[in-house]
Amino acid sequence: MTTATTTTTHTGLDPAHLTTLGDDLRADPSFRMARNAATAANVETVTLDRDVLATTDSSTSVKLDSWSVADQKKSGRCWIFAGLNALRGGTGGVIDTTGVKDLELSQTYLHYWDKLEKANHFLGAMAGLVDRDITDRTVQHLLADPVEDGGQWNMFVALVDKYGAVPKYAMPETRSSSDTRAMNRDLSTSLRAGTARMREAWETAGTDGTDAAGSAVGAVHRDTLADVHRILTAHLGTPPERFVWQYRDKNDEFHRIGEMTPLDFAAEYLPRDLDDYVCVVDDPRTSSPKGELFTVEHLGNVVGGAPVTYLNAPIEVIKAAVLESLQDGRPVWFGCDTAAQSHRDRGVWDARLHDYEGFYGVDLDLSKEQRLLTGESQMTHAMVFTGVDIDDNGRPLRWRVENSWGPKAADKGFWTMNDNWFDQYVFEIAVHRDRLPQQYHKALSTSPNVLPAWDPMGALAR
Template sequence: MDRSLTPDQLDFFEKEFAARPVNRLMQNAVTQTPVDDVALDRRILTGIDRSVSHHLDAWRATNQKQSGRCWMFAGLNLLRVGAARKLGVKDFEFSQNYLLWWDKFERANHFLEAVVETSDRDVDDRTVAHLLESPIGDGGQWNMFVALVAKHGLVPKSAMPETDSSSATRAMNRALKTLLRQGARDLRELAPDGVGAQRGRKREVLGAVHRVLSIHLGTPPRRFLWQWRDEKKEFHRDGWLTPAEFAASYVRLPLDDYVCLVHDPRESSPVGRTFTVEYLGNVVDAPPVVYLNVPMELLKRLAMDAIVGGEPVWFGCDVKKMMRADVGVWDAELFDYAAVYDTEFTMDKAARLLHHDTRMTHAMLFTGVDVVDGSPRRWRVENSWGEERADKGFWTMNDSWFGEHVFEIAVRRSALPPELAAALDRPPIVLPAWDPMGALAE
């Protein structure tokens, strides 16, 4: 074939398209109807049963609205189960806005420190360019959630409720990104004057970031009065608490015992090894974001065992692949795109990672599993997209989808086989900042 497109080639392609009646049929269908409606395999859709053998949730689904806080919502949804039990209430929410405020402020500092560290490199250096491409956003990972709770504690939603900007972060993020890129310019220009001069300017930038966050999100409380009435209508008062005191009292899970497991099937990522990604994180001097690569079957078994044992599971996935949003289901074969386009899609999970066709995009909570003969068949998922879709906000995932599109889960270290628990103590392999396994769930 010639290097450039020629009239003969275009004529060939047009005749080849016209020679197959099915192409015209699909053209007529897809030009009038969304392609997912045409490609939908209704046998799979109607065959999905929402019932599961182990069902934990008895609470309302939350709504992150127009923000990328899924990882934070999923983490807080995991923690609110124990808090609600201790409070004696059916439903409870920690303040997502409070944690958002601190994540933004910590992340601004984390970014500016990375700029200081890389200020001797050219602005077109791949790592520097990656940092400047997205200096701050909403997405995150499990370890970043734990770092925030450990340093800043938690508050109930009533102590720092949602604002217009916490529910729709685009305008705030736009201002923050420009402010931080401007700060990066200044810090790089100050590099010849030394780190002291750079950090002096960093303090000024952080002061501006603080103002922006406080204007958009409010001011995070240092202390608040906590009192409530339980389901039996009995009144309780804990008095004035700091966020750290509140977290110590109402976080009922040992977050220090949780580890992040991933399924990365690329040949370059050996099973049984820990990994970290350069410049991935939000809190400077917090433990690094580290994950352990394990086989998919182990990922499924540990998630299943946790749910059967009565505990929901935080997980990250590529959410929009093979997804039917209006009814809230996922299945690996839900859409037959090959039949629509008369083209095979042959990349496996490893190839999709290598060629930038997949990455973790969203985090949620497993709250149920259907176990048949000791193996999972389908999963019940608490999403953070409100109650309007699926089963009042709780979605159904067939196990086929788990294997193809789930990337990571958070489980207790004590649940791991001894050899894998020991592997967590080995120094992690450091991946470059742009590696797809450093993607942030939104």
């Protein structure tokens, strides 16, 4: 039996064809207008649909926030900011419990432990892959960004479970926590150097999997982790083992609770059911069936912690879970493709906000699945839903979002997401398992399907 194949012939650019294309453009008055606009102004400005912007109201019928936004500055710690923001606000949150209006929990504290845990996780992966060629795709993918700022909800919970939390004053921001470029560069160099030494040790001791080879690799692992610890502590400082917890509430009443450990603080003030929260994604790819559980290979931070898993469900199920949580007074952590169809100054997202197709006169339409498959779209940012505007029929019209980009833009840092944008660019939420229909509960206890390390479902953690 002969299998038919398709042969595609590639040819060089034809000057005559290019001349024809140029002539067509010169004869097109709409293109001349677009060219004049694009050469004189920002494309984001000239493609903006002013009607969408003008008719997007920031008010919502459900609004949980009464606090100020935080600012992650020049760092990729959005998932930590979003995690702590989700826990500090709403019914039963730290602000509600203590009465401290603008209380912030230390992002730097969890950031420190995340970096150290990620370094250990990375070195463990490199030890397990030491027998593969250095050009192996998985090895190269991990080496490309050994200790990135990004992360996932499960990784956030793993850190809180192991290290607890502290108020921001107990471990404040540093220059390097607010601008992580130099720190990440040097940590990555250290980990890549450790990887090279690990491979040298493996070759020197013998590549037959003997105890001597394993011991040599393990020694490099420990030495490299000590180097990482030194660099990290130089940039972020030493995390507190204990701190004095005292504060003034919104009524200006003083409270001195006394000395606490970070784990004591978490046990007293953070929700005790964090391990019952699950990540639910809208992965529209036909290769990822709805109702099944997934994980991404080599994705994680705390070795031995709960794995990073995602339950794939329809966007309608995700939206209903967010709506129910907000109506019950609980903010919701979520991941999305934040740059798509957005206006940063006004803090607005709408799926039709920019008319790029009309401006260029070309077809740019892609489905959510196609955008994910081609790399056009993926999770790039984590934030928190803090409100929703619901019409008389119970349908969401727009969503209120606590961002972590400071208070200067949008509604003092709180953004407005029209519901059509939710469908197209929200990919993931973290909610209590009880928010999900019963039919999805069984999947949570199954063995997850394993996606490769470079799968876009892991993009938020890079």
